[in-house]
Amino acid sequence: MPRGGKKGHKGRGKQFSNPEEIDRQMRVQREMEAAGAEKGSGSESEEESSSDDDSNRKRSGVEGLIEIENPNRVSQKNKKVAELDVEAPKELSRREREEIEKQKSKERYMKLHLEGKTDQARADLARLAIIKKQREDAAKKRDELKKDAEEAKGKR
Structure with a gap:
């Protein structure tokens, strides 16, 4: 109110x-x-x-009597177009820096992962090796069962 x-x-x-x-x-x-x-x-x-x-x-007023150094009271100065330096390196904000750092670390990790140097990559490769071996064993069993089934048909 x-x-x-x-x-x-x-x-x-x-x-x-x-x-x-x-x-x-x-x-x-x-x-x-x-x-x-x-x-x-x-x-x-x-x-x-x-x-x-x-x-x-x-x-003006009291400011003329007392000298005040207030860091928050900064007067903004307008820059002329001639004074602007377009080619000067622009300072990145904290969020932008963190985003770039995050992307770089992700790229580094993916590179190491593809080379097989990370723990997760090693675990994945071990899992793949186990699965390949299981599939090979299953293929051998199927071949043996087919041969057995053919021999059984041939004997009859």
């Missing part, structure tokens, strides 16, 4: 910032940082101060 019972949650609606207000605040912040950079050290080049502006601009 939603918060607030059957009628739903009675809370404030979301308030969105005005884009012009955000732009104004950003300009004021840049001006303050530029003024602070001029007072702090006059030997700083424009490249260094612009990189400081970028790092301070990204931090």
Whole structure:
């Protein structure tokens, strides 16, 4: 059941910032940082101060006061098509690696099995040898019985 019972949650609606207000605040912040950079050290080049502006601009609210190293908060950087390396070796996922490993081990086993080097192959070959011998014995018995039956007919 939603918060607030059957009628739903009675809370404030979301308030969105005005884009012009955000732009104004950003300009004021840049001006303050530029003024602070001029007072702090006059030997700083424009490249260094612009990189400081970028790092301070990204931090807003409490983040500017406290340095946080959160490994889970990673900003995704979009790569350009020119930067993509298509021919680079693609890293396989764990499942893909395990699947490939499983296939290779199966192939290895089948190769050894066909050569007769595995326990199961030896057991199969022994079983086949026993069956062949039984069939040969049965064939010999049948031949002997036929010969005996022919001799018995010939004597009558």
